[in-house]
Amino acid sequence: MLAAAAAFGLAAAGMAAGAESAEKVRITFTEGSAAVVVVTAMEKGFLRAEGLDVEPKPMRAGVEGIESVTQGVMDFGTVHIAPIIATAARKLPLKVVAVNSYGTQFVVVVPPADKASKTMADLKGKRIAVQRGTGAHAVWLRYIEHTGLSERDFKMKYIRNADIASALAGGEVEAGVPWYPFALSIVNKGLGRVLLSQDDIAKPLNDKYTFTLFTRASLVKENPALVQKVVNAWVKAQRWIIQNPGDAARLFHAFTTRRGQTLELKDAEFLMRINYFDQPVFNQAFLDDMMSNARIMKKMGWIKEIPDPKSVVDSSFALKAVQAK
Template identity: 25%
Template sequence: MRKWIAGVLLVIGALLMMTACSTGEGKEKGELKKVVLDYAYYSPTSLALKEFGWAEEAFKEQGIEVEWILSHGSNKALEFLNSKSVDFGSTAGAAALIAKSNGSPIESVYIYSKPEWTALVTTGDSDNTSVEQLKGKKVAATLGTDPYIFLLRSLQEVGLSSKDLEIVNLQHSDGANALLTGQVEAWAGLDPHMAKVEIDSGANLFLRDHEKNTYGTLNVRSDFAEQHPEAVETVIEVYEKARKWVIENPEEAADILAKEAEMQLEVAQKSLERNDFSDPIPGLMQIKALTAAGEVLQSENVIKGNVDISKIVNEMIVDRYSKAVIE
């Protein structure tokens, strides 16, 4: 009898512990005390949003704090997402695709711009005028970002690959400096750094192709979206407010970019001009562009050969949050 009672007590105790754990998890899941957003010089919308405190206003009503973290490139934004340092990160679409193919649990829920933010750049006095001339030379690029992918796609179009030159992995600003100091002979550039060397040093954007620039995507961690869908919609609502403001106030938006990035106003204006803010809802256009980019990345073994590009892209592009709040 004593053994039977002891057994019953053990079972009851286990059930109580399971109930307590379940209740605790539910409470933890339901409570959101802080939302962490990134901002980036390559995302003017994020800068306007941060400047005016619209996210803070929206979440204050819900008793939620807002924190901001600067991303210096898509690779940094993705590092922050993977480490759960941010809940939302701003990247190029193709960079997010690489991360997704490697198992990063993220979703692209908003398009903050369609930019022409990358090109292949040389100094103004360089003899390099074509992609073919890069063969055997050093070219700076930030691995895993849109400029790097732009370089790979441009090489493939003329029958070359990354093996035909030496890619020097540098953060975007360091790549610009390496070009100007002669450490590399070309640079896969990114605005606003690219606009700066173009204006200040007469750099030559010798290869431009707007359609090879993948979209600027706002990505959220999948676990965060699952637990807090209403917060995702709130973030998109305030991003929409910022996007419309940037369209209506380009001069003021350039002022904010110049101040935040500590750059000349002329540089900020040129960088801003190369952004199209007209279509914020992710969908078919992004799927097509990212599928094309993914195929190139797979041919270069940046994305593993056994990855189903179409499946990954369709899992990553999520439109339901934007459609729920954008008219």
């Protein structure tokens, strides 16, 4: 798997040891700051210590990762809870086996020339860009609902998150809802200013913005030992990140650099501060947040029914990993 690791921007040093006898596991993940957990688990040797030889595959969109896992192309993935809800609503057999990380990861931005707007109400009737159906979109919908607004109060422009910067620069929209690290690029390049920070959005909703570690339900049933090994490595990686936030930021910065991104180290350090890694077990607070997202997704017609969280989440592996010394 050395070639695969190098191709996807992961350091290969030390990965060869024991690879011949190690159990193969394929892991996909989105390339946002939540990826620091899998990057740490690989590069600090936590997965290797569990006897695993990893084939990593970063993906641009969480939906791609879910499809690759459900189709058996990959074994595990990390993704925001919203695509998990959508998949569970379609009765596809996924299992969330741990919380990867949490912490709201998007903001609302307006052009720097707009010095008057202070709230979403100030943007009524204006053009707003967001990537439709994403976790950021769902939580933003919850936020504007909380303030007494709805999408009907705005002129919505549904575009890819990566294209929000150019839409702002070209005057195509008057506000955007980008997630990190793209939001940092917008601000750093002077294309926008933050109207609502991640905390402004999260606090009134008690939003968790949960990123999950998931796998196929069949793998949980057929190879629980493998699932436990992966979750063990995840929890160890999370503990290392908490204890070494500066090193974690440098690790993530190096990964993004190898992947051809232009994230600055100070921005990587900021991203480590707004991500949280201390609760690997999918507890009641995460379940409540999942249901809040499911409710707005059903209201918007993205899903036909709200899935039973008990059919989606299996916390037994994370509980066992946390209890292990």
